[in-house]
Amino acid sequence: MHSLAIIQHNIPLADKNWFKTGGTAQWYADPRTAAEFADALVYAYAHNLPVTVLGEGANILISDAGISGLVIRPALKDIFFEKITDAILVTAQAGVSMSDLIEQCLHEAALGLEEFSGIPGTVGGSVFINIHYFEFLLSNFLVEATVINAQTGDIKKVNHDWLHFGYNYSTLHEKEYYLFDATFRLKRAESDLEVAYARGRRKEIIRHRTARYPNARTCGSFFRNFFPEEVTLESQGKKLIYVAYYLDKIGVKGALSCGGATVSYQHANMLVNTGTATSADIITLARTMQQKVYDAYGIIPQPECRLLGFSDYPLLIKK
Numbered sequence: 001m002h003s004l005a006i007i008q009h010n011i012p013l014a015d016k017n018w019f020k021t022g023g024t025a026q027w028y029a030d031p032r033t034a035a036e037f038a039d040a041l042v043y044a045y046a047h048n049l050p051v052t053v054l055g056e057g058a059n060i061l062i063s064d065a066g067i068s069g070l071v072i073r074p075a076l077k078d079i080f081f082e083k084i085t086d087a088i089l090v091t092a093q094a095g096v097s098m099s100d101l102i103e104q105c106l107h108e109a110a111l112g113l114e115e116f117s118g119i120p121g122t123v124g125g126s127v128f129i130n131i132h133y134f135e136f137l138l139s140n141f142l143v144e145a146t147v148i149n150a151q152t153g154d155i156k157k158v159n160h161d162w163l164h165f166g167y168n169y170s171t172l173h174e175k176e177y178y179l180f181d182a183t184f185r186l187k188r189a190e191s192d193l194e195v196a197y198a199r200g201r202r203k204e205i206i207r208h209r210t211a212r213y214p215n216a217r218t219c220g221s222f223f224r225n226f227f228p229e230e231v232t233l234e235s236q237g238k239k240l241i242y243v244a245y246y247l248d249k250i251g252v253k254g255a256l257s258c259g260g261a262t263v264s265y266q267h268a269n270m271l272v273n274t275g276t277a278t279s280a281d282i283i284t285l286a287r288t289m290q291q292k293v294y295d296a297y298g299i300i301p302q303p304e305c306r307l308l309g310f311s312d313y314p315l316l317i318k319k
């Protein structure tokens with residue numbers, strides 16, 4: 001083991017996720033190089049320890065019992081720029097926050113990623129779920145990535161197609177590989193004015209989001225939208241797939257709570273820890289919402305938020 005990151009025992013995770021709830025990591029490592037990341041994965045495989053890779057914890061709920069096995073939180077923060085004839089390629093490591101990445105890109109006059117302004121998370125978590133905002137998907141910009149095999153630690157370059165992006169999906173969901181870095185192809189600004197416009201757009205998106213959504217102690221959208229085949233309701237000839245529509249109709253916004261967890265008054269699909277919530281409170285609240293939608297519409301919303309460390313699946317399963 002030539003470059004194993006220090007593995008620590010019993011590390012609290014409540015300060016490492018956006019809900020600010022949950023127990024401890026049985027084992028914990030924050031690798032700083034590709035070799036340390038690979039060695040931590042190989043070590044876990046060799047010792048039969050389940051692996052959980054964390055970013056900023058902006059899309060997860062950790063059980064109050066914590067996570068057994070090895071939790072890896074890559075402290076990989078480098079960003080590289082390469083100017084090519086008609087574009088700029090930016091490569092960012094898994095632990096870079098999207099916010100830092102967007103700022104650096106604007107500084108280098110590389111445009112496009114500012115559409116994701118105000119979405120918390122790291123490059124690793126964002127590629128994993130293929131973050132989206134209105135019509136923009138992160139996969140629109142990704143051209144290449146470096147991934148690490150979970151069993152062998154082998155590091156390889158993969159292209160866009162290898163990641164099989166979909167709505168809330170990438171190959172990384174299969175947990176055979178973890179992301180080390182990602183390369184995005186961005187527009188090269190032709191003038192300072194174009195950069196100033198992109199900065200203005202970033203500000204405006206953040207202002208708009210702050211007015212519409214809670215931005216602390218939440219995981220953003222808790223439930224994913226429905227797939228067209230899951231719903232029967234239609235509006236103007238189109239399937240009503242937006243889960244927030246159904247949650248709005250059952251009247252939970254700002255009105256339903258459990259312990260310290262409540263449904264945001266700003267958005268029916270956002271659950272918020274008011275300060276004293278446990279993860280069990282959040283689960284009970286989410287289950288109640290599922291049941292209410294089922295009673296009214298016969299369909300059960302399913303989480304977009306990843307549930308980590310639960311020995312039994314704690315929510316209602318799809319019927």
Ligand SMILES: Cc1cc2nc3c(=O)[nH]c(=O)nc-3n(C[C@H](O)[C@H](O)[C@H](O)COP(=O)(O)OP(=O)(O)OC[C@H]3O[C@@H](n4cnc5c(N)ncnc54)[C@H](O)[C@@H]3O)c2cc1C
Nearest residue numbers: 055056057058059121122124125126128131132179219220
């Ligand atoms: C206030 C708020 C608003 C949000 N708004 C939006 C929005 O508009 N659009 C949107 O798409 N999302 C939104 N989200 C969700 C969240 O921002 C994204 O899912 C984000 O990408 C999570 O990144 P993270 O680093 O925090 O990942 P985490 O929450 O730490 O992890 C999420 C998943 O990614 C996996 N993962 C993390 N790093 C790696 C890696 N290196 N390799 C492989 N897998 C990895 C984890 O194992 C986990 O399964 C919002 C969240 C919040 C809190």
